[in-house]
Amino acid sequence: MEERDELEIETRLRAALQARSELVTHSTLRPGIPPNEHTAGVRAKRDAWWSWRRMWVPVTVAAALAGGVFAGAQLPSGSGKGTVSAGSSGGESSVQGAVTGTPTGSAPTPGLSAASGTASSVGTLDFTLADGWQLTKISGTAGCVTPATSPAPNPAAAGTDTLPCGVDGLYLKSDATATSWPLSTATKDTGWWPGEAASASAITCPAVKPGGSGMVKASMVLRSSAKYALAGQATAEYHEWAVTCDNGPGVQPMLWKLNAAPGAAAPAASGVAAVVSSDPQYDSALLGMVGSLHQSS
Numbered sequence: 001m002e003e004r005d006e007l008e009i010e011t012r013l014r015a016a017l018q019a020r021s022e023l024v025t026h027s028t029l030r031p032g033i034p035p036n037e038h039t040a041g042v043r044a045k046r047d048a049w050w051s052w053r054r055m056w057v058p059v060t061v062a063a064a065l066a067g068g069v070f071a072g073a074q075l076p077s078g079s080g081k082g083t084v085s086a087g088s089s090g091g092e093s094s095v096q097g098a099v100t101g102t103p104t105g106s107a108p109t110p111g112l113s114a115a116s117g118t119a120s121s122v123g124t125l126d127f128t129l130a131d132g133w134q135l136t137k138i139s140g141t142a143g144c145v146t147p148a149t150s151p152a153p154n155p156a157a158a159g160t161d162t163l164p165c166g167v168d169g170l171y172l173k174s175d176a177t178a179t180s181w182p183l184s185t186a187t188k189d190t191g192w193w194p195g196e197a198a199s200a201s202a203i204t205c206p207a208v209k210p211g212g213s214g215m216v217k218a219s220m221v222l223r224s225s226a227k228y229a230l231a232g233q234a235t236a237e238y239h240e241w242a243v244t245c246d247n248g249p250g251v252q253p254m255l256w257k258l259n260a261a262p263g264a265a266a267p268a269a270s271g272v273a274a275v276v277s278s279d280p281q282y283d284s285a286l287l288g289m290v291g292s293l294h295q296s297s
Contacts (some may be wrong), residue, residue: 015291020122027238034235037206038269094184109257110223117130122135122137123175123271124174124236125258125271125273125293125295126293126294127289127294128288128289128292130285130289132147132148132285133145133147136152136153141173142171143172144164144165145170145172146165146166147168150169151261153169153249161193163193163276167206167207167251168278168279168282170274170289170295171273171275174271175270176270176271177268181194183257183270187222187239189219189220189241190203191221192241192243192254192255199213199214200216200217200243201217202213202215202216207245207278208248213247214244214245214246214248216243218242218244219241219242219243219245221239222240222241224239225240226259228256229291230256230290230291230292230293231291233262234294237259240252240255241254249278251278252275253275253276254275255275256272258271258295271295275290
């Protein structure tokens, strides 16, 4: 091929490339540069540089997103307390109400903790009565703690085969003996029930509503502990049962017997606390009040 032909082909290629480059705007690709022996290496380097920049943007975005995920995962569990996200309608008081279990602007309800309450006693047992709960004295040494929204227990109606404080109530007695309920049967599978029963199936399910029907299907000792921590240095012997009923969910009976002070002789009578809980919304308040138990000094 003659030199003139080569020059003509090159001229036509340059014209075509120039015409195409004029169609490219600044919002799209940069104008192309006709390749030749002087610019081929420069263009290769520039293309590689732009490819790297195009990769840098998504990589940077991905890293930022990943950083946000990890930062959120490492936030302490209490970091959101007392704060409200943008666009929410509640203030700090509404958040605090959600945290403490007490609706804002309403009377206290049986809630999550016995930390706020009033000092109370049953015989020689001292404890903190949680807000939203009531104490009913059965005798000088026994009493029931129940939700303030529930009818107060009637001591005269408590027989030998019924729970003296009902379900979701705390039974307290400061002078319980080893020969009487609840200590006399504490290690039996039906020891949480105040009456003698030949088998668990002979006990009416405590979760049954008045006028309903249903019996206990099974009952067994689930857990025990010799030193359940209470207020200060006080400890208690603890028993817990697993109970299921034939017509609904089971209940959770629990029993605490206060231990003697370290180094002191075991007393003839002990302080006890018994709970048969069927509604989990009361568990924290009940456990908080039991945790505050201690003998009068």
